Amino acid sequence: MGRNSSAIRRRLSQAAFGAALAAPLLFLLAFFVNPLASIFGVSFIRADGGLDLSGFLNIASSSYYRNILAFTAVQAVISTAVTMAIAVPCALVFARYQFRGKSTLLSLATLPFVLPPVVVAAAFIALLGERGLVNDMLLAIGASDDALLRIERTFGLILLAHVFYNVPVALRILVAFLANQSGTPEEAGRMLGANRRQVFRFISVPLLRPALLSAALIVFIFCFSSFGIVLILGGPQFATLEVEIYRQAAGIFNLPLAGALAVVQLGAMLLAMSAYLASTRRTAALYSGKRAARPIRTVRDRIAVACAVVLLGILLFTPLAAILIRAISPDGTVTLRYFALLAQVPRASVLAVPAVQTIGTSLVIACVAAILSVGLGTALSLLIRQTSGRLGRLVDTVTMLPLATSAVTLGFGFIIALSRPPLDLRSSFWMIPIAHTLIGLPFVVRSVLPSLQSIPRSINEAALLLGARPAQRVLYVDIPLVRRALLVGAAFAFTTSLGEFGAGLFLARPNTPTISTAIYRFLGQPGINNYGQAYALSAMLLLVCLLCFLLIERFRPADASEL
Amino acid sequence: MPMLSVRHLTKSFGTQRILDDISLEVSAGQILALLGASGSGKSTLLRCIAGLEPLDAGEILWQDVPLQNTPSHERGFGLVFQDFALFPHMTVAENIVFGLRMAGKSAAEQRATVVTLLKLIGLAGYDGRHVDTLSGGQKQRVALARSLAPRPRLLMLDEPLGSLDAVLREQLAIDIRAILKETHTTALYVTHDLREAFASADAVAVMQDGVIDQIGTPQELFSRPRSAHTARLLGLTNILPASLFGDASQTGDVLLHAAHLRLAAEADSRPLAQAVVTRVTYEGWRHRIDSKLSSSHEVTLYQDGSKPAPQSGEAITLHAGPDALIPLAPAPAGRTTR
Numbered sequence: 058m059g060r061n062s063s064a065i066r067r068r069l070s071q072a073a074f075g076a077a078l079a080a081p082l083l084f085l086l087a088f089f090v091n092p093l094a095s096i097f098g099v100s101f102i103r104a105d106g107g108l109d110l111s112g113f114l115n116i117a118s119s120s121y122y123r124n125i126l127a128f129t130a131v132q133a134v135i136s137t138a139v140t141m142a143i144a145v146p147c148a149l150v151f152a153r154y155q156f157r158g159k160s161t162l163l164s165l166a167t168l169p170f171v172l173p174p175v176v177v178a179a180a181f182i183a184l185l186g187e188r189g190l191v192n193d194m195l196l197a198i199g200a201s202d203d204a205l206l207r208i209e210r211t212f213g214l215i216l217l218a219h220v221f222y223n224v225p226v227a228l229r230i231l232v233a234f235l236a237n238q239s240g241t242p243e244e245a246g247r248m249l250g251a252n253r254r255q256v257f258r259f260i261s262v263p264l265l266r267p268a269l270l271s272a273a274l275i276v277f278i279f280c281f282s283s284f285g286i287v288l289i290l291g292g293p294q295f296a297t298l299e300v301e302i303y304r305q306a307a308g309i310f311n312l313p314l315a316g317a318l319a320v321v322q323l324g325a326m327l328l329a330m331s332a333y334l335a336s337t338r339r340t341a342a343l344y345s346g347k348r349a350a351r352p353i354r355t356v357r358d359r360i361a362v363a364c365a366v367v368l369l370g371i372l373l374f375t376p377l378a379a380i381l382i383r384a385i386s387p388d389g390t391v392t393l394r395y396f397a398l399l400a401q402v403p404r405a406s407v408l409a410v411p412a413v414q415t416i417g418t419s420l421v422i423a424c425v426a427a428i429l430s431v432g433l434g435t436a437l438s439l440l441i442r443q444t445s446g447r448l449g450r451l452v453d454t455v456t457m458l459p460l461a462t463s464a465v466t467l468g469f470g471f472i473i474a475l476s477r478p479p480l481d482l483r484s485s486f487w488m489i490p491i492a493h494t495l496i497g498l499p500f501v502v503r504s505v506l507p508s509l510q511s512i513p514r515s516i517n518e519a520a521l522l523l524g525a526r527p528a529q530r531v532l533y534v535d536i537p538l539v540r541r542a543l544l545v546g547a548a549f550a551f552t553t554s555l556g557e558f559g560a561g562l563f564l565a566r567p568n569t570p571t572i573s574t575a576i577y578r579f580l581g582q583p584g585i586n587n588y589g590q591a592y593a594l595s596a597m598l599l600l601v602c603l604l605c606f607l608l609i610e611r612f613r614p615a616d617a618s619e620l
Numbered sequence: 621m622p623m624l625s626v627r628h629l630t631k632s633f634g635t636q637r638i639l640d641d642i643s644l645e646v647s648a649g650q651i652l653a654l655l656g657a658s659g660s661g662k663s664t665l666l667r668c669i670a671g672l673e674p675l676d677a678g679e680i681l682w683q684d685v686p687l688q689n690t691p692s693h694e695r696g697f698g699l700v701f702q703d704f705a706l707f708p709h710m711t712v713a714e715n716i717v718f719g720l721r722m723a724g725k726s727a728a729e730q731r732a733t734v735v736t737l738l739k740l741i742g743l744a745g746y747d748g749r750h751v752d753t754l755s756g757g758q759k760q761r762v763a764l765a766r767s768l769a770p771r772p773r774l775l776m777l778d779e780p781l782g783s784l785d786a787v788l789r790e791q792l793a794i795d796i797r798a799i800l801k802e803t804h805t806t807a808l809y810v811t812h813d814l815r816e817a818f819a820s821a822d823a824v825a826v827m828q829d830g831v832i833d834q835i836g837t838p839q840e841l842f843s844r845p846r847s848a849h850t851a852r853l854l855g856l857t858n859i860l861p862a863s864l865f866g867d868a869s870q871t872g873d874v875l876l877h878a879a880h881l882r883l884a885a886e887a888d889s890r891p892l893a894q895a896v897v898t899r900v901t902y903e904g905w906r907h908r909i910d911s912k913l914s915s916s917h918e919v920t921l922y923q924d925g926s927k928p929a930p931q932s933g934e935a936i937t938l939h940a941g942p943d944a945l946i947p948l949a950p951a952p953a954g955r956t957t958r
Contacts, residue, residue, distance in 0.1 A: 515705035518672055521692045522699045523719035524770060533718070537709045 074528040078440050081433040081498075082452075087480065088491050089459060092470025093323070099473055100316030112317025122301075126321070129297040132212065132287075133280035136219035140276050143220065143368065144227035145269070150365040151228070152235030154358060155350040162369065163232065164610050166225035169373065171549070171606050172599070173556020174285030175576040176380065179595040181218050181290060182209065182580065184379035188588075193389065210292035218286045221372060223279055227272040228369075234268035239346030267343060271336035278329045282322070282463045285558040285573075289580055298322045299465045299559070306469045307563060319466045330461040377599065384596035387589040395589030407578040409568060412590055416597065419572040423554040426493035430550035431543060433494065434501025439531060441502070442509050453506075460499040467492050468563030484566060492560040497550025504549065508542035509535060541612045548612075552605040556598060572598055621683070623648050623806050624669070624774055629678035631661075631668055638664045640830040642678070646774070646808060651800055652835075653809045653821030655853065661830040662810045666776050669808070670699050682773065693722075698772030702779040704763040706751045712738070712762050713747035719770030737765040740799055756784050757792065764796065768803055775800065775807045781816060793819035814854060826850045843877075847949045851875050858919050865892065865945060873948045880941035881921040883909075883930065892940040895919060900929050911936060 103109040116122040151159060169177070184190050186209045195205045208214045242264060246256045284299040296304065298318055306315035353359055385391055399412040408415070441452050459467070471492055476483040482491075512535065520530045536543070558573040565574045572594060579591035622645035631639040638661045646652045654662040667673040669680055671692035680687045687695060698719075706715050716737055717730040738744045741761040751759065760780060767775055780796065781789045793816040800807050800820075811817050817824050818838040825835040826849075834846040845851040848859050858876035865874060882889055895911035898918070906922045907929040913919060919938065923929055930936055 513703065513705060515701040515703055516707060518670075518692070518699065519701060519705040519707075519766075520718070521672075522670060522695075522697060523766070524693050524696075524722040525718075526693055526722075529722060533721075534707060538707075 070526065070528055074526075074531075078436055078443075081437040081440070084433055084494075085455065088471075088475075089462075089467075089495055091480075092467065092474040093462070095474035096316050096319050096323075096466065096470050098316075099312045100320050109313060112313040113320075115314055116317055116321065122318075125296050125298060125301050128295070129281060129299075132215065132219075132297065133277050133283075136216055136223065136280040137273050137277045139216060140220050140223040140227055141269070141273055143372070144224045144231060144272065147224070147365045147369055148228050148231035148235060150361050151232045153350060154362050155352050156362050158366075159350075162366065163229065166228055166369065166373065167610070168603070168606050169222050169225050171552045171556075171602050171609070172222075173573055173602065174283075174558050175289065175573045175580070176556065176595045176599050176602070177218055177221060177376065178286055178289035179576060179580060179591055180376035180380040180599075181214055181221075183383035183592060184376050185209070185214060185217070188388075190379050190382060210290070210294070212291070212295065214290045215283075215287055215295065218290055219280050219283060221376060222286075223276040224369070224372060226279070227276055230272040230275070231265075231268055234265070234340060234343075236348065236350075237344040237346065238264065238348055240348045241345065264343060267336055267339040271333060271340050274329060274333040274336055278326065278333060278461075281329065282326060284463065284465050285577075289577060298325075299463055302465050302469060303559070303562065306472070312473065315469060319469060322463060322466060323461075326461040326463070330457075334457075380592060380595050380599060383592040387592055388585055395586075395593040398586065398590055399593055407582050407587065408570060408575055410570070412575050412579075412594055415570050415572045415575040415594070418569050419555055422490050422493060422571065423551045425490040426497055426554040427547045427551035429490065429494040430497035430501045431547045434498050434546060434550075435505055435536070435539075435543065437498070438502050438506040438509050439535070441506060453502075456502050457499050459495045464492070464496060464557060464559030464561075465563070467495060468560035471560070472563055486569075488564040489561055489571065490554075492564060493550075493554035493557055496557060496560070497546075497553050500549040500553065501543075501546035504542045504546035505539055508539040512538055544612045545609050548605050548609045552602055552609075555605075556602060621648075622646060623683060624808075625679075625681040625684070626665075626669065627679050627681070629665070629668060629680065630676045631664060631673065632676055638830055639668070642830075642832055644825055644832060644835065646806055649801075649804050649806055650823065651797065651805075651807045651809060651821045653811060653817035653824045654827055655811060655814065655817040655824050656827035657812055657853070660827040662827045663778055665827070666699070666778050666808065666810050669774075670697055670776060671695055696770075696773045698767035698770065698775045700760075700763050700767050700775070700777040700780045702782045704759045704783075706759055706763055706766070708751060710751065711747065712743070712749045712751060712754070715751060715762060716766045716769050718766065723770060733769050737769060740802065741765050757788055760784060760792065764799065768799070768805065771803075773806065775805045777807065777809045779810055779812070781811070781813075789813060790815050790819050796820055826853060828853075843879075843943060844946060845875065845948070848873055848875075851946075851948065858921075859948065860917050860919075862947060864913070864915060864917065872950065875946040875948055876919055876938075876940070877944050877946055878921050880944035881919070882939040882941065883921070883923060883936055885939050886941070889939040889941050892938045892944070893919075895936050895938055897930050897932050897934045897936060900932055902929075911938075 100112050101109060116126070151163065182189060185206060186192070187207060189206070192206050242260050243256050246260045251259065281297070282299055283297055284303070287295055287297045288300050288303070291300075298321065302315050302318045302322065305311045305318065353362055384395070385393065387395060402408065402411050437452070437456050441449050441456070443449075444452060471482075471488055475481070475488065482488050516534065516538075517530060520534045525533065556573055557571075558577065561571040561574050562577070565571050570578070576591050576594050576598070579587045579594070624644075624646040626642055626644050629639055629642040630637070642661075642665060644652070654665065656662045664673060668675055671687065671690065675688070682695075707718065710718070713734045716734050717725075720730045720733060734747055735744075738746055741764060743758060743761060743765075746754075746758075746762075751762065754762065764777075764780065777796070781792050784792065796809075797820045809817070809820050811820075821838070823835060823837050824841055826833045826841065828849050833850050834841060836844075841850065842854055842856075845854055845856060851859060856875060856877065858878060858881075859873050860876060862870040862872050862874040876892075881892075885891065893913055895913050897909060897911050899910040901908040901910075902925065904925055906925045907927075909921050909923060909929065911919050911921070921938070
């Protein structure tokens with residue numbers, strides 16, 4: 058009897074464990090595959106069930122859409138080129154020299170990665186807008202009697218923001234690669250009679266090429282799918298594919314066309330993403346060992362380091378400083394008035410609720426999304442580790458797909474897939490947290506899976522042979538061993554959700570806007586009250602993101618891969 | 621009655637056969653060493669018995685009950701890993717009680733076990749130490765204690781001293797044997813090191829290329845190795861064609877056992893062959909004397925280091941004791957395809 062019931066309990070716990078592992082797959086099916094399938098549905102299938110390619114034909118035949126496609130690609134190429142032109146020399150300097158503050162600067166360089174696009178957009182307006190800090194200063198020193206810098210709503214400002222976002226990304230990839238080059242291939246080349254220039258040309262450059270390609274590809278991907286920056290800084294005359302999907306779907310409800318654009322976007326992303334993943338594998342294969350950076354010796358060394366540090370410092374910190382300054386002084390005089398305004402609903406406000414409420418809304422959403430991401434991401438990571446071979450790789454790839462799917466596409470997919478039975482979440486609180494969970498999931502898996510995989514097999518076998526059931530093994534051995542990675546993944550998911558813009562714009566309910574959508578609405582209206590509140594909200598969001606960033610940097614394992 | 625029985629076990633990875641028709645038995649309280657070079661399949665055999673690898677064919681039984689459908693964590697077997705596999709996030713005490721925790725044993729019992737085992741392995745007072753702070757030898761002993769704590773029906777040790785200094789190994793193997801005997805543990809001890817196997821085990825199974833060549837006590841193995849392979853593994857040289865001694869039509873090899881070769885006639889010996897000394901090496905306890913037969917085969921013998929040794933170039937007569945000539949079986953018909 059006792060034996061029997063213990064056998065039943067065991068069977069039950071096994072079933073529960075299996076279900077826990079299967080849950081994330083169901084989640085992905087309902088909230089990722091289903092919305093994507095709906096997008097394909099509206100873009101390919103007529104209401105009567107027939108094949109409908111009108112959306113695609115429209116895109117192909119109209120110069121308007123061809124221009125959008127061209128602009129999306131061209132702006133991404135230019136942004137990537139400028140980014141690499143700054144990142145490569147800086148990376149060479151950072152990899153070669155040892156100097157004080159280097160590691161701090163390098164880790165601070167990850168900061169833009171966690172900054173919400175609305176905050177970055179607001180920061181660039183605060184710095185370089187017509188009434189921005191730079192123009193104020195030019196006026197103050199009498200260089201001009203009108204706003205000198207007129208780059209608001211030009212491609213120039215978009216480009217600058219893209220460079221701000223992406224130089225750190227490229228920098229970290231390149232520095233990580235260069236720091237893992239032992240230098241022995243170069244030495245071997247010298248011993249074989251190559252001179253300095255030949256070594257550079259035939260050995261150093263070919264060695265660096267895969268890393269360059271991989272950095273450039275990820276930057277291209279980010280710029281190609283740029284949404285918030287282009288929407289806010291570009292104004293009505295600029296549109297990337299992402300922006301156009303949003304306008305077609307949310308503005309004029311042309312669902313087949315929006316669907317077709319989303320399919321094009323998805324295809325381009327998948328292509329670029331697989332190229333990127335292939336290039337990272339090649340890059341990792343070229344790691345040959347650590348090389349110690351050398352101290353600064355000559356004046357030339359000093360100049361090189363100073364240039365790199367100053368350039369990065371200006372690029373990274375002036376926009377952030379501008380937003381903090383503008384938050385307490387939007388028009389030259391120091392005041393906390395706009396923070397106070399956040400707690401009220403002034404007449405003619407663009408929001409129906411006090412702006413401060415949006416902070417609460419976003420914090421709740423971010424907590425829910427972080428918890429869900431961590432739970433599902435851990436289960437997925439365990440599943441991927443358990444399933445070896447082809448199936449494991451398939452699950453791994455599927456998990457990474459949300460990364461290649463833009464937030465706008467996701468939001469669009471949610472709107473059309475989840476607003477009808479059996480899953481009608483149209484006016485539910487859950488829409489945004491679920492979308493953000495999908496966005497956070499790849500970060501959690503990317504953080505937890507390598508950590509899980511680095512646990513020696515013998516440790517798990519030891520637990521097994523000491524009588525631990527699979528679920529106990531996970532609970533007492535796996536989870537405690539990856540807790541740092543879990544924390545980092547959770548912080549990433551939380552921060553991403555907090556500042557997420559694209560999906561939120563689609564899915565936020567009118568009465569409960571998220572903090573990002575609130576900032577966007579404030580920025581879209583003229584008047585010092587609106588700008589003042591936008592800056593104040595942005596500054597608060599910036600500070601929260603900064604806190605999360607510090608948490609991530611504190612617990613990120615030293616040898617974690619970049620991205 | 622045997623506790624563990626392995627019958628006709630076969631295991632392949634892909635097209636490569638790792639274990640070929642393995643059969644062995646271990647009785648209660650016995651320590652059986654599996655001795656073999658790396659790649660001989662001994663670790664795979666251990667993993668099969670532990671349930672970490674599925675079998676292709678054959679059975680594994682505990683007291684005549686087949687274990688095929690019993691998952692690893694319910695077999696009640698322990699395994700000490702070569703890399704120790706201590707849980708890095710736990711203290712020494714937490715590592716040791718892990719198995720008891722899984723079995724739902726009381727805190728008092730856990731506490732008592734830690735005290736007893738730490739004393740047994742000579743690490744009393746180390747309870748709260750973090751495992752990172754231990755030396756290799758200490759980690760090894762904690763790993764042993766952790767495996768012993770749940771009182772496994774069978775303890776398996778997979779090269780437990782493999783990652784430690786060679787100097788320490790023999791002593792530690794003696795210590796392990798003492799601990800296993802004191803706890804009346806039935807054990808399987810995998811090693812590639814002859815001295816470790818002899819120091820720890822009651823019986824030794826010699827493995828080669830996925831088959832067991834010979835099982836016996838250390839004395840049996842050393843005095844009567846079955847094949848040339850086993851003889852070499854035991855450090856015995858002088859493997860010569862059988863036709864040199866006696867009937868010229870004889871095929872196969874014969875071992876001239878150095879332990880029974882003498883330079884002078886004794887009561888139980890007979891003169892065997894003429895040889896010329898090619899080299900004499902002083903090894904402290906003994907002289908090693910390399911010589912060459914007229915057939916130009918080489919024969920090595922040893923003589924007490926305190927006695928005078930012959931000179932290089934000197935002609936000698938080899939005298940054979942009663943057990944000096946041991947016929948050797950051909951190589952086992954395992955997966956050898958060479």
